[in-house]
Amino acid sequence: MSEITRVLKTFIGYLKRPDLYPELGRKIIKNTVNRGNAFKGKEKTNSWAAGRAVSQKEAVSKLFAVEIDAFRSDYADVLHTAAQKEKACPVKMGGPGALELLYYACEFAGAKHVVETGVAYGWSSLASLLSLRKRDGVLYSSDMPYLAQDGDQYVGYVVPENLKKSWKLFRFADKESLPKIFADNAVFDVLHYDSDKSYNGRMWAYDELYKHLKKGGVFISDDIGDNSAYQDFCEKNDIETTVVEYEGKYIGVFVK
Template sequence: MYLKFNTVSEVSRVLKTFIAYLKRPDLYPELGRKIVKNTVNRGNAFKGKEKTNSWAASRAVSQKEAVLKLFGTDIDSFRNIYSDILAEAERRQNECPIKMGGAGALELIYYSCEFANAKNAVETGVAYGWSSLAALLSLEKRNGTLYSSDMPYLAQDGDQYVGYVVPENLKPNWKLFRFADKESLPKIFVESPSFDVVHYDSDKSYNGRFWAYGELYKRLRKGGVFISDDIGDNSAYQDFCEKNAIETTVVEYEGKYIGVFIK
């Protein structure tokens, strides 16, 4: 049982993160889980990765094909309709002093909400807020609500920049919970016991994914849409779908795989 660091900067980052956790008693449960994940369960993060990448590659389609197949919609108009908003969001990202994950398959998220006529959606993982923006552009049409779970960016002092690209006029339809999923999701479920769309993009470990998939799936209404990013990291998504006899579509997007299905 050991931790291996490759650079001095990595050691510094880990120490900074650890000290930041110590200053936040409300995050102690997640600190404990991270210690276990990075020691006892260190190899668990990539469990079944080779198997699932082969499985995903054999069935992957483009985002455009997936949206047309699942929702009967062409994605080409999205970038034109929201060109000004997306351009401003990109400007905001470029000016942000903190570097986080960039935009993903925005059309997939937007048209999932449109297809489901969504009024309640939940996502895990926010970063700049690109996925949040895509969902909110649909949800605000029906005065719906997006519930988001995202951990504070402790190593970067980046709390104030989470959701940075989401414009102010969409924030009344957004509720952001700043804890790990195991603390945020129970709080979210109290506010909304059922969802039209689920988007998972947080804890990448096998155990973290499998736990969250189960909790989210049972609260997704029939006919709702389930999306998970980065399913090639390990076999959690494939195993979950096989265990529950779920026929899923796999989307290849910028070299990674996304899983999506209608319940």
């Protein structure tokens, strides 16, 4: 698909969905007036992150006092089936991230309520749900429709059917999804951010999510090296964060 075709298909997709008009307006502003903000402070934060980054194994051991090795063996069959489903999927989305970090964050927090932004195949959703099912917990997810490709039917594709009863999926932009989620449940044990990568989008979401995180809960943000939003947020709130280097990218995580 050419870039022009993709943009045109996305625009038409927005026009067909009046409930997404607010996000269309924000997209237009982000890609015109605020275009330079997407990568604001990127060089500063990558230097900062590189100077303190640890491995996923080290982070889980330090923060949650457990070793991560059992995860891959305990859930070998589930993970194998999920990998086969991803391989067979005709639509390509983001692959699995630091699953152990998310799973053991839920275990550490004794999570019953988790919120995530960004779903794609649903790898992170799967990691959270594997922990939540032990406590009859619920995962709340925010994920924008895939307007430029016919991928909506594959969102959460790797999540097994037996786990979906504990999953509430909101198909809007974060600014519409999160208020709906917080109206349904106000306090969360674990928060996982992996959606709007822009500086302004992150700063808005970080503030909103942080307000709804319980004391002792875990905050995780993927791709913090895209710009300085995560670093600035932590410094503004005097948060001592751990930085995880995973597959060449940086993840931020802290316990409130």
